[in-house]
Amino acid sequence: MKEQKCLFVTIAGLPNAGKSTLINSITGKKIAIVTPKVQTTRTQIRGIAIYNETQIIFTDSPGIFSAETKLEKALVKSAWSAIKGDDVILLLIDASSYLKNIERIKTIFTRLRHTKTKCIFVINKIDLVKKPELKMTYKHLDLLYKLKKIFTISALKSDGLSDLMDYLSEVAPVSPWFYGEDQVTDSSTSFLSAEITREKLFLNLREELPYSTAVITEQFEEKKDESLVIKQVIFVLKDSHKKIVLGKGGSNIKKIGIEARIELEKLFERKVHLFLFVKVRPWTDRPEEYIDDV
Ligand code: GDP
Numbered sequence: 001m002k003e004q005k006c007l008f009v010t011i012a013g014l015p016n017a018g019k020s021t022l023i024n025s026i027t028g029k030k031i032a033i034v035t036p037k038v039q040t041t042r043t044q045i046r047g048i049a050i051y052n053e054t055q056i057i058f059t060d061s062p063g064i065f066s067a068e069t070k071l072e073k074a075l076v077k078s079a080w081s082a083i084k085g086d087d088v089i090l091l092l093i094d095a096s097s098y099l100k101n102i103e104r105i106k107t108i109f110t111r112l113r114h115t116k117t118k119c120i121f122v123i124n125k126i127d128l129v130k131k132p133e134l135k136m137t138y139k140h141l142d143l144l145y146k147l148k149k150i151f152t153i154s155a156l157k158s159d160g161l162s163d164l165m166d167y168l169s170e171v172a173p174v175s176p177w178f179y180g181e182d183q184v185t186d187s188s189t190s191f192l193s194a195e196i197t198r199e200k201l202f203l204n205l206r207e208e209l210p211y212s213t214a215v216i217t218e219q220f221e222e223k224k225d226e227s228l229v230i231k232q233v234i235f236v237l238k239d240s241h242k243k244i245v246l247g248k249g250g251s252n253i254k255k256i257g258i259e260a261r262i263e264l265e266k267l268f269e270r271k272v273h274l275f276l277f278v279k280v281r282p283w284t285d286r287p288e289e290y291i292d293d294v
């Protein structure tokens with residue numbers, strides 16, 4: 001048998017670059033929520049893949065953006081503190097918005113350089129751009145940063161992933177695996193379930209409201225027939241928010257609950273009884289309750 005190797009990879013990039021999508025398509029399970037709105041990933045999520053006897057642990061860092069509120073600052077701090085110790089930083093770039101974001105990408109890269117960690121570029125969403133445009137982006141990155149490795153992928157269509165995984169398994173140091181063989185994530189099942197409900201809130205509620213909600217799983221239990229009972233509380237800031245989340249005659253919360261339950265049943269491969277409660281509680285000034293590693 002070959003020797004075991006292990007590598008930690010932090011996925012950095014602007015909001016919407018496709019970080020969560022990449023982790024999901026590599027690990028094949030939905031463990032990081034994906035929505036078209038920015039900054040939905042609040043905490044680090046680890047996705048674990050085994051490839052060529054190498055265990056590769058991916059961390060999805062929250063979007064790097066200009067922080068204003070206390071909560072945002074805490075998020076950014078946690079993103080950077082996550083990067084320091086890791087073996088490889090993967091800077092994910094959205095090919096379809098490269099020109100628009102050149103300056104922001106430069107800023108991120110300058111900060112990454114200071115971490116002295118190995119950095120690779122991965123150009124994502126190549127399914128959205130024409131060949132000449134992709135070539136231009138590639139050349140521009142190559143000239144500007146002189147990095148040895150630039151990959152081109154479509155995380156959504158799982159295109160180009162094997163080249164990337166080949167490279168990561170090659171550079172991984174010999175080391176015993178950090179996690180068990182069957183583990184795809186170290187996020188607790190409670191946290192994962194809360195993330196799924198939060199995703200449905202994002203998809204069903206308009207504008208800024210979802211940003212000020214928090215979902216906590218209060219009960220996660222397996223019944224004798226192997227079905228799961230999951231009780232969650234959706235915390236909102238004000239009474240008026242609670243009304244919106246509930247909807248007319250409870251129509252919104254019902255829809256959110258059904259969509260979340262279907263997703264949970266897929267994830268856990270069994271019947272799920274999901275109970276959602278909405279409670280009012282101000283929380284933006286106490287981010288430490290909701291974020292690990294701050
Ligand atoms: P994150 O903020 O970096 O975690 O980005 P997400 O993974 O949440 O993705 C943001 C949006 O981009 C979602 O609507 C994804 O479906 C979409 N997306 C991600 N990767 C690709 C890709 O390779 N091709 C296309 N067409 N869309 C993608």
Ligand code: MG
Nearest residue numbers: 019020040041
């Ligand atoms: Mg994300």
